[in-house]
Amino acid sequence: MRHAVDHVFVTTPVGAHAADALVGLGFTEGPGGVHPGQGTANRRFFFRNAMLEFLWVCNANDARSALTRPTRLWERCERADAGICPFGLCLRPSDDSTAAPFAAWPYRPRYLPGDRSIDVAANSEALDEPMLFHLAFGARPDSAAPSDRHPTEHATGVRELTRVRWMRPSRKPPSAELRAVVDAGLLDVGEGDAHVLELGFDDENGRGHADLRPALPLVLRW
Numbered sequence: 001m002r003h004a005v006d007h008v009f010v011t012t013p014v015g016a017h018a019a020d021a022l023v024g025l026g027f028t029e030g031p032g033g034v035h036p037g038q039g040t041a042n043r044r045f046f047f048r049n050a051m052l053e054f055l056w057v058c059n060a061n062d063a064r065s066a067l068t069r070p071t072r073l074w075e076r077c078e079r080a081d082a083g084i085c086p087f088g089l090c091l092r093p094s095d096d097s098t099a100a101p102f103a104a105w106p107y108r109p110r111y112l113p114g115d116r117s118i119d120v121a122a123n124s125e126a127l128d129e130p131m132l133f134h135l136a137f138g139a140r141p142d143s144a145a146p147s148d149r150h151p152t153e154h155a156t157g158v159r160e161l162t163r164v165r166w167m168r169p170s171r172k173p174p175s176a177e178l179r180a181v182v183d184a185g186l187l188d189v190g191e192g193d194a195h196v197l198e199l200g201f202d203d204e205n206g207r208g209h210a211d212l213r214p215a216l217p218l219v220l221r222w
Contacts, residue, residue: 002097003184004049004094005050006050006051006092008050008088008089008164009042009055009131010086010218011054011055011056011087012054012086016043018212021210021212021215028154028155029045030045030150031044032044034058037065038063038111039058039062039073041056047152047158047161048140048160049140049142052161053088055073055088068109075127076088082194083169083170084128085166086217089132089164089186090133091138093136100121102122102123102132102134102176103122103177104121104133104134105120105124118135119133119135120132120133126175126178129175129178157207158202159202161200162201164186165188166188166197167190167195167197169193171191199219199220204222205222208220
């Protein structure tokens with residue numbers, strides 16, 4: 001496998017207060033932040049190999065700016081239409097390759113240093129699918145220098161993200177970009193009545209389960 005899941009995001013109302021439920025379950029929250037120029041902010045939970053992000057719009061002007069508009073983050077966060085998918089899936093290389101596994105365009109937000117860019121999948125207009133993107137410079141959270149490392153230990157005992165499954169209400173054929181991610185074994189896709197993200201940890205040995213609906217379209221298994 002040449003790529004791995006770097007992180008997933010779930011768009012939420014401002015403040016992502018529903019994410020308090022994870023803290024109550026015993027998940028350790030890491031530092032959140034703001035994306036200058038992009039108009040979004042987040043809450044984050046780190047695991048040894050990946051990160052779970054809750055994302056919302058904090059500055060509508062920036063989120064609807066010429067720079068950010070092509071990402072369609074505004075529409076995903078606002079979700080005026082229930083058919084819009086509120087999820088994003090970010091990949092990173094797992095070997096020496098730096099190319100995205102799908103056709104993509106470069107997004108250069110103000111908050112990235114130097115000449116770094118985010119590879120946003122060419123299906124970014126397909127709002128009924130998750131936003132797909134790739135970080136050529138991405139790395140496991142537990143590989144960061146000690147001074148930059150975020151907490152990855154949880155009272156639940158959860159260590160690593162091992163499965164991502166998206167339940168979709170749409171019956172449209174998937175885009176080529178989405179098919180590439182599914183074919184790489186990085187995302188499972190099923191059918192349901194609404195958008196739901198199911199995350200599995202540590203190969204799901206049956207220790208825990210949390211269905212956070214309806215507050216969050218998220219199911220966790222570990």
